[in-house]
Amino acid sequence: MKTQFEQLMDGLNDVEAFLAGEHEGFKAHVPHDVDVKAIRNRLGMTQARFSDTFGFSLDAIKHWEGGRRTPEAPARTLLTVIDRNPAAVLTALDPAAFAAGPSKPNSAHLRVDRKRQASRGVTRQRASASGKRITKRKTL
Numbered sequence: 001m002k003t004q005f006e007q008l009m010d011g012l013n014d015v016e017a018f019l020a021g022e023h024e025g026f027k028a029h030v031p032h033d034v035d036v037k038a039i040r041n042r043l044g045m046t047q048a049r050f051s052d053t054f055g056f057s058l059d060a061i062k063h064w065e066g067g068r069r070t071p072e073a074p075a076r077t078l079l080t081v082i083d084r085n086p087a088a089v090l091t092a093l094d095p096a097a098f099a100a101g102p103s104k105p106n107s108a109h110l111r112v113d114r115k116r117q118a119s120r121g122v123t124r125q126r127a128s129a130s131g132k133r134i135t136k137r138k139t140l
Helices: 004-019 036-043 047-054 058-066 073-084 086-093 095-099 114-120
Strands: 123-127 133-137
Touching: 036 047, 036 058, 036 073, 047 058, 047 086, 073 086
Parallel strands: none
Antiparallel strands: 123 133
């Protein structure tokens, strides 16, 4: 296992190689650990609803949360995006369902942790009593 200094030096060497034209593009960082249960709880979803909404199997969710399996890299990538911007994932997966608002049966309702929301400048949407969608955006 590399020390933090060695990892930092590797990163600087990569930057130097990129600037010298030896490497093109960038390498995406996929986290090694993703807390699926924490992500799901922040969204206020059951395991079944989370699996249906984002296209995971219910068994996979149960195994990930129970620690019996860990998500593969593509699943960790998607889970990271879900954690940081669930609305973007919902829009990408089914734009009509997310844009339709609360009147459509398969639309997703998200509950966002207010502390995380305030710290990231996230746009929050909710339905008012009249059924109209209200959008609030915190500016930085």
